Amino acid sequence: xxxxxxxYKRRRPSGVIMTxxxxxxxxxxxxxxxxxxxxxxxxxxxxxxxxSVVENALSGSAIIVVxxxxxxxxxxxxxxxxxAEGGGATARLARAASDVLAAVPPIVVGFVVYxxxxxxxxxxxxxxxxxxxxxxxxxAVCRATLEQLAATPASLRDAAVALGGTRARVVAxxxxxxxxxxLVRAVSRTTARAVGAGAPLLFVTAAVAGxxxxxxxxxxxxxxxxxxxxxxxxxxxxxxxxxxxxxVLVLVVAGLGVLGRRRRGPR
Amino acid sequence: xxxxAEAKVATTSLSAHHGAVEAVRGVTMQVARLEVTAIVGPAxxxxxxxxxxxxxxxxxKPGARVEGRVxxxxxxxxxxxxxxxxxxxxIGMVFDRPQPLPGLSIGENVLAGYRLAGERAERPxxxxxxxxRRVDLWDEVKDRLSRPAAVLxxxxxxxxxxARCLALKPEVxxxxxxxxxxxxxxxxxxxxxxxxxxxxLTIVLVTQSLSQAARVADTTAFFHEGELIEHDRTDVVxxxxxxxxxxxxxxxxxx
Numbered sequence: 001x002x003x004x005x006x007x008y009k010r011r012r013p014s015g016v017i018m019t020x021x022x023x024x025x026x027x028x029x030x031x032x033x034x035x036x037x038x039x040x041x042x043x044x045x046x047x048x049x050x051x052s053v054v055e056n057a058l059s060g061s062a063i064i065v066v067x068x069x070x071x072x073x074x075x076x077x078x079x080x081x082x083x084a085e086g087g088g089a090t091a092r093l094a095r096a097a098s099d100v101l102a103a104v105p106p107i108v109v110g111f112v113v114y115x116x117x118x119x120x121x122x123x124x125x126x127x128x129x130x131x132x133x134x135x136x137x138x139x140a141v142c143r144a145t146l147e148q149l150a151a152t153p154a155s156l157r158d159a160a161v162a163l164g165g166t167r168a169r170v171v172a173x174x175x176x177x178x179x180x181x182x183l184v185r186a187v188s189r190t191t192a193r194a195v196g197a198g199a200p201l202l203f204v205t206a207a208v209a210g211x212x213x214x215x216x217x218x219x220x221x222x223x224x225x226x227x228x229x230x231x232x233x234x235x236x237x238x239x240x241x242x243x244x245x246x247x248v249l250v251l252v253v254a255g256l257g258v259l260g261r262r263r264r265g266p267r
Numbered sequence: 268x269x270x271x272a273e274a275k276v277a278t279t280s281l282s283a284h285h286g287a288v289e290a291v292r293g294v295t296m297q298v299a300r301l302e303v304t305a306i307v308g309p310a311x312x313x314x315x316x317x318x319x320x321x322x323x324x325x326x327x328k329p330g331a332r333v334e335g336r337v338x339x340x341x342x343x344x345x346x347x348x349x350x351x352x353x354x355x356x357x358i359g360m361v362f363d364r365p366q367p368l369p370g371l372s373i374g375e376n377v378l379a380g381y382r383l384a385g386e387r388a389e390r391p392x393x394x395x396x397x398x399x400r401r402v403d404l405w406d407e408v409k410d411r412l413s414r415p416a417a418v419l420x421x422x423x424x425x426x427x428x429x430a431r432c433l434a435l436k437p438e439v440x441x442x443x444x445x446x447x448x449x450x451x452x453x454x455x456x457x458x459x460x461x462x463x464x465x466x467x468l469t470i471v472l473v474t475q476s477l478s479q480a481a482r483v484a485d486t487t488a489f490f491h492e493g494e495l496i497e498h499d500r501t502d503v504v505x506x507x508x509x510x511x512x513x514x515x516x517x518x519x520x521x522x
Contacts, residue, residue, distance in 0.1 A: 164356035165383030
């Protein structure tokens with residue numbers, strides 16, 4: 001048995017105890033929240049009308065998030081690679097900008113997109129929602145790209161360069177490929193955050209979503225905004241319908257969160 | 268070096284810098300064609316830096332600088348008209364830690380050099396089989412060529428890395444302590460491969476293992492503090508070193 005094996009064997013019981021404590025504390029927190037919220041909760045409403053709202057909100061969220069990912073992920077990866085590989089003032093500026101943007105509260109992003117996009121086109125839209133969510137996705141992906149590239153061993157780059165690869169090919173075929181699984185996980189986590197980001201969407205889709213029935217397919221409805229509008233709407237059923245939408249939102253976010261924490265196998 | 272065979276690689280007053288640090292100091296040395304040349308010396312002697320100058324890998328590090336000449340087959344490889352990427356396909360290099368390219372299967376790893384050059388191998392399956400046979404890996408992996416290269420043991424990965432270089436048909440193979448992380452059995456397998464390749468390729472082997480240099484190399488060069496102290500036939504260097512520093516190192520008085 002090696003020294004590492006011995007060390008691992010010695011540390012294993014404390015690891016199990018710490019894991020159990022972590023699970024117990026999270027469980028206690030969850031139970032407390034449920035116990036506090038239960039008296040105010042209404043059972044989910046599974047009527048056809050509510051399911052129609054959920055369907056509309058789900059498809060709205062899907063469209064907004066897919067559009068945001070289509071714009072935000074390539075932008076984030078390209079900027080991340082450019083900053084990591086490039087040098088000079090531009091790279092430093094881009095790194096600083098991505099750091100600042102990643103730390104900006106979502107509501108501020110919503111306000112900026114409202115001021116620049118919604119007011120410019122005189123109305124909220126799916127595209128405006130996608131821009132807002134894309135502004136959250138791109139800096140997060142950029143930071144993930146930077147972190148993963150920094151963690152890539154120099155020997156991997158050397159091995160690829162020594163095979164006669166040009167810099168661009170080494171970056172595209174080796175470095176980005178090597179960090180791809182980590183990027184996918186980062187995108188999953190970011191998507192989970194984006195799906196649940198209600199604040200920016202309330203700003204940029206407010207012009208239409210707040211104007212009428214969220215079940216109407218012509219309206220811009222996403223899961224968090226639908227839950228918000230339903231919860232604030234008058235009527236006994238609204239709370240139950242909001243709960244249903246919120247439940248779907250929690251399940252989607254939890255599913256994406258689990259997806260983003262998959263273990264990696266040998267590559 | 269006494270009794271030198273025809274030189275494949277020749278360096279003249281080669282110096283290499285990492286920023287302000289001069290890691291290699293004015294090395295003039297000839298590497299004989301189709302022979303194995305071992306480079307030994309204590310840590311920090313400039314062995315790996317010297318090796319990286321032979322395929323222009325040193326210059327890819329920020330702050331790195333090279334002075335002097337490196338001539339391969341009569342061509343100065345630091346001439347502005349020499350394409351470093353094309354040069355590196357002719358001068359294969361294997362590193363101390365096996366570095367299979369992630370996300371690629373065993374077969375794809377063998378062909379990685381073509382992919383990085385934006386080319387396609389003629390009869391790729393044939394190239395994969397022939398190359399893996401040269402490193403005695405074919406029988407071990409022929410049924411799992413599409414599996415990730417990371418599933419291989421360290422010794423197998425290192426032979427895969429050698430195969431990856433051989434697939435590009437290099438003229439020179441540079442090995443930077445290729446067995447440093449391997450057990451004696453895996454080391455023996457790599458050395459068997461080197462013995463098979465020794466009459467087909469010019470090989471430069473950096474090693475910390477004096478016994479490996481004695482087993483494998485035709486000639487041995489001793490580096491110390493960035494300088495080439497001595498370079499001669501391996502038996503001469505080990506049995507009758509000219510310089511007291513070489514003798515001190517070989518007898519374990521330092522290093």
